[in-house]
Amino acid sequence: MTQIVDLLRANESYAAARANVADARPGRRLAVVTCMDARIDVFAALGLHLGEAHVIRNAGGRVTDDVLRSLALSCHVLGVDSVVVMQHTKCGLAGVTDDELKELTGANLGFFPIDDHAAALAEDIDLLTTQPYLEPLKVIAGFVYDVESGEIDDIVRWTRPA
Numbered sequence: 318m319t320q321i322v323d324l325l326r327a328n329e330s331y332a333a334a335r336a337n338v339a340d341a342r343p344g345r346r347l348a349v350v351t352c353m354d355a356r357i358d359v360f361a362a363l364g365l366h367l368g369e370a371h372v373i374r375n376a377g378g379r380v381t382d383d384v385l386r387s388l389a390l391s392c393h394v395l396g397v398d399s400v401v402v403m404q405h406t407k408c409g410l411a412g413v414t415d416d417e418l419k420e421l422t423g424a425n426l427g428f429f430p431i432d433d434h435a436a437a438l439a440e441d442i443d444l445l446t447t448q449p450y451l452e453p454l455k456v457i458a459g460f461v462y463d464v465e466s467g468e469i470d471d472i473v474r475w476t477r478p479a
């Protein structure tokens with residue numbers, strides 16, 4: 318339980334010093350979908366600050382039903398009009414198959430493994446651009462973040478046709 322105690326102890330100093338953001342709407346009208354990988358500091362890597370963006374994370378940073386659910390709210394309730402989907406190098410979901418991940422975890426789930434970053438990003442962006450309820454989205458970009466250099470490969474851009 319030390320783990321939990323440490324978290325609560327850290328929170329005491331955080332709460333005393335933190336900046337308060339009153340508005341729940343992301344200041345840069347942006348949502349970032351990325352991997353849960355512990356090596357990615359999303360805010361620092363993209364120059365974002367508290368209150369500026371929704372950050373939606375899962376294994377692989379893939380556009381799953383739950384990401385769509387979150388983005389529906391980002392768009393319609395919280396003013397988001399831009400999305401960045403950011404995969405990364407050395408991802409645990411790259412170079413493996415769904416069957417291998419099912420075997421590894423014992424979980425009979427769809428894991429959305431990544432065969433090729435460009436193809437997976439294209440697939441995910443296609444999902445975003447074809448949902449009628451995501452019509453408020455005007456700009457989407459697909460990035461690959463390099464966990465060794467910290468640099469971003471700007472793979473794909475999409476802008477809603479006027």
Ligand SMILES: [Zn+2]
Pocket residue numbers: 352353354376377378405407408409410
């Ligand atoms: Zn990953």
